[in-house]
Amino acid sequence: MAHHLLFYTLSFLTIACAVLVVVSKNTVNAAMFLLLGLVGVAGLFVMLDAALLAFVLLLVYAGAVVALFLFIIMLLDTTPGSMKPFKTSTIVASAIGAALLMLGFVSLRERAVLPAAAPGGLVNVTLKAYAEQLFTTYLLPVQIVGFMLLIAMLGVIVLSKKLHTPEDAS
Amino acid sequence: MNTIVHLWNSLPLVPQMIIKGLAVIGVMFPIGGACSLIERKVSAKMQGRPGPNRAMPFWFAWVPVLGPFLQRLGLFHLMADGAKMFFKEDSLPGHVNKFYFLLAPVVAMIPALTTVTVVPFGAYLGDGGQLVPLVLANLDVGILAVFAVSSLGVYSLILAGWASNSKYPFLGGVRASAQLISYELSMTLSVLPVFLWINAPGGTGSLSFFHVVQAQSGTGLSWDGAWFIFYMPVSAVVFLVSLFAETNRLPFDMAEGEADLVGGFHTEYGSMKWGLFFVAEYSHMMVGSGMFILLFLGGWNPLPWLPLASLVGWLHHVTGWAFTVAPVFVGVLSIAIFLGKVLGFIFGFMVVRWTVPRFRYDQVMKLGWQKLLPLAIGNLIFYALMIAAIQLNLGWPTYLALTAGAIAALAIGLIVPRRQRAL
Numbered sequence: 001m002a003h004h005l006l007f008y009t010l011s012f013l014t015i016a017c018a019v020l021v022v023v024s025k026n027t028v029n030a031a032m033f034l035l036l037g038l039v040g041v042a043g044l045f046v047m048l049d050a051a052l053l054a055f056v057l058l059l060v061y062a063g064a065v066v067a068l069f070l071f072i073i074m075l076l077d078t079t080p081g082s083m084k085p086f087k088t089s090t091i092v093a094s095a096i097g098a099a100l101l102m103l104g105f106v107s108l109r110e111r112a113v114l115p116a117a118a119p120g121g122l123v124n125v126t127l128k129a130y131a132e133q134l135f136t137t138y139l140l141p142v143q144i145v146g147f148m149l150l151i152a153m154l155g156v157i158v159l160s161k162k163l164h165t166p167e168d169a170s
Numbered sequence: 171m172n173t174i175v176h177l178w179n180s181l182p183l184v185p186q187m188i189i190k191g192l193a194v195i196g197v198m199f200p201i202g203g204a205c206s207l208i209e210r211k212v213s214a215k216m217q218g219r220p221g222p223n224r225a226m227p228f229w230f231a232w233v234p235v236l237g238p239f240l241q242r243l244g245l246f247h248l249m250a251d252g253a254k255m256f257f258k259e260d261s262l263p264g265h266v267n268k269f270y271f272l273l274a275p276v277v278a279m280i281p282a283l284t285t286v287t288v289v290p291f292g293a294y295l296g297d298g299g300q301l302v303p304l305v306l307a308n309l310d311v312g313i314l315a316v317f318a319v320s321s322l323g324v325y326s327l328i329l330a331g332w333a334s335n336s337k338y339p340f341l342g343g344v345r346a347s348a349q350l351i352s353y354e355l356s357m358t359l360s361v362l363p364v365f366l367w368i369n370a371p372g373g374t375g376s377l378s379f380f381h382v383v384q385a386q387s388g389t390g391l392s393w394d395g396a397w398f399i400f401y402m403p404v405s406a407v408v409f410l411v412s413l414f415a416e417t418n419r420l421p422f423d424m425a426e427g428e429a430d431l432v433g434g435f436h437t438e439y440g441s442m443k444w445g446l447f448f449v450a451e452y453s454h455m456m457v458g459s460g461m462f463i464l465l466f467l468g469g470w471n472p473l474p475w476l477p478l479a480s481l482v483g484w485l486h487h488v489t490g491w492a493f494t495v496a497p498v499f500v501g502v503l504s505i506a507i508f509l510g511k512v513l514g515f516i517f518g519f520m521v522v523r524w525t526v527p528r529f530r531y532d533q534v535m536k537l538g539w540q541k542l543l544p545l546a547i548g549n550l551i552f553y554a555l556m557i558a559a560i561q562l563n564l565g566w567p568t569y570l571a572l573t574a575g576a577i578a579a580l581a582i583g584l585i586v587p588r589r590q591r592a593l
Contacts, residue, residue: 028270028332035325052311055318063321064351067328071347074332074340127310127377128369 007047014040027073031066038062052130190306194286201513202452207248209520216524222247258441263334266438270333275439275446278326281319282453288315289460290379292470292504293478294497301387301479303380304501312378313365316461317358320416323454324350327435330447334438342434345424345531349415352538353422357412359546360405363553364398364465379461383469387477395475399466404549406466408542413462415538417454420523424531459515460508467511470504478504544583552576 017037024030038061045054134142178186207222214221222244230237230246240246262268290305309315324347331343365377368385388395399406415422426434436447463469471477482503486494493499529537552572559568 051309052314055311055314058318059314059321063318063324063354067324067347067351070325070328070332071344074328074344 003047007044010040010043010047013037014044028070031070031073034069035062035066038066052127187306191287194291194306195283198283198286198453198456199449201456201509202449203248203252205452205455205516206251206448207244208517209523210247211244212517212520213524216521225250255442255445260441260443263438265335267333267335270329271438272443274326274330274333275443275450277329278323278447278450279453281321281323282450282457284319285316285457286453288312288379289457290383290464290469291460291508292501293380293383294501294504295479295482295495296497301384303383304505305380308378308380310376310378312376312380313361313461313465314377316457317354320454320457321350321354323450326447326450330439331435334435336438338432339435339437342424342426342431342437345431346418346426346435349418349422349424349534349538352535353412353415353542356408356538356542356546357416359543359550360408360412361465362550363402363405366550366553366557367398367402379464379469383464383471386468386474387471387479389475389477389480395477397466397468397471397474400474402466402549402553404545405553406462408546408549409462409465411537411542413458414519414522415534417458417519418451419455419519421526421529422534423528424534455516455519456512459512459519463508463511463515470508472507478507545580548576548579548583 014037017033017040020033021030021037024033038057042054042057042062045051045057181189211221220242223242225244225246226237226241227246230240262271287306288309290303290308292304293301294304296302327343327346327350329343331339331341331346334340334343364382368381369376382398386395386397414420418424418426424434426436431437436444439447468474468477472481478500482495482500485491556569556572559572
């Protein structure tokens with residue numbers, strides 16, 4: 001019973017925060033709701049006996065990524081109403097995004113074969129089991145993701161580095 | 171005694187956990203308060219002045235010996251300070267964002283008190299003679315939980331700085347959060363060698379602190395008995411420096427550098443709201459020093475190569491008293507050893523605070539990103555190679571060659587930046 005209550009509370013928290021991230025006028029509020037939503041997801045992970053995932057989620061996303069979001073929002077000083085809420089490109093992008101998401105849901109509903117219950121033997125997954133999976137079965141995806149992050153990092157360095165012009169040399 | 175144990179075991183889980191949690195908080199808060207007093211006394215001693223020695227309820231002067239002693243110790247200043255924080259007018263500046271302004275001190279307390287749950291602070295001998303940790307939640311992912319939750323502490327600084335809606339707090343908040351995020355990387359990387367070392371292939375992997383302390387509990391002159399600070403000194407140094415930065419202590423207190431930022435992120439705060447930031451800082455210090463002690467200084471083991479179990483066995487052997495092996499005695503002894511080390515460490519924090527001048531902000535960033543981070547990564551690679559070599563049993567020439575290579579790399583790393591500066 002307590003399990004169900006916890007699940008519904010966390011799910012409600014996560015979904016409500018996710019909606020509020022999108023509809024908040026104040027960007028700082030939106031970032032804080034994103035943070036709360038991530039905490040909710042971490043709670044759901046813990047309920048699935050995936051404490052490691054939960055803590056990594058908190059460490060990386062809640063601890064660093066959202067903090068950087070907040071940072072940038074505060075430095076840019078985006079007062080509410082100073083920017084047009086919807087540009088044509090945003091509308092098109094969100095429409096495409098929503099359509100893709102819908103497609104995913106439909107295909108999941110129509111085609112996917114979901115097991116009736118979570119497979120046994122997965123509970124109490126140790127760190128070692130994660131590590132073994134990551135370094136054997138999922139080695140290629142991990143490497144590809146790492147490579148993508150490297151490219152993103154290089155891109156940021158190139159974008160943020162001031163190119164030296166002759167008058168700067170002094 | 172047995173009735174108490176029986177009563178305790180008959181309690182449901184939730185009240186048990188609540189009582190345990192309250193007990194830990196009940197120990198932490200007074201220590202935090204005592205630390206603030208010790209800090210004032212230590213700073214006074216180091217600057218050649220008496221420090222707080224005046225406040226006293228008037229009737230206390232009539233108590234012989236104890237009265238003047240407590241007065242000179244400054245104990246009543248501590249109480250007066252606490253009472254002041256609670257009863258002072260709780261002003262709310264008109265220009266702040268009220269919700270986040272009030273939220274920030276609360277957010278500061280959450281990670282400070284949550285991280286305590288996974289830090290073991292002692293151990294006792296179970297029925298089978300093996301050590302059982304005294305900890306609120308013995309998680310398999312122990313250290314990861316501490317890092318994850320303490321990384322949320324940055325929000326209190328950002329929110330406090332931003333919600334205050336004035337320039338100095340904002341600058342303080344931005345500096346503090348940039349600093350926290352920068353040093354978190356080195357801190358996480360610096361502890362990885364420890365966990366590489368204790369998680370030998372074949373055994374079950376674990377990131378729990380208890381496991382780390384067990385790995386430092388060997389007897390005799392073996393590898394197991396040496397504390398990690400002896401054979402991972404670079405990790406310890408990187409972790410220590412990052413710890414100072416993460417707890418916002420001098421020489422890293424960019425967040426509240428009063429010379430350039432008034433009071434930093436808490437300039438606009440007063441009374442107990444300010445007090446909460448203060449308590450959070452001391453809790454962070456306590457948890458941080460606890461982590462350092464568990465990781466590098468043998469946890470509750472009294473001396474290197476002299477683990478707790480041996481000490482208790484020796485006591486039992488010498489005195490012959492039965493109570494020396496009772497769980498309560500061993501538990502209290504281990505907590506006393508651990509707390510003693512923590513307090514010694516906090517004393518070290520204070521001595522550093524009043525000895526070393528504050529860094530400039532660009533120096534903080536340079537130290538974090540250009541010195542500590544490469545050092546931590548190099549250290550990790552070195553230990554990964556070394557542990558692999560030891561496991562393959564490659565012999566001493568290989569180990570020496572690896573060490574020489576590491577020292578050479580370090581030397582090159584020190585020389586090359588200097589060359590670049592000259593250009």
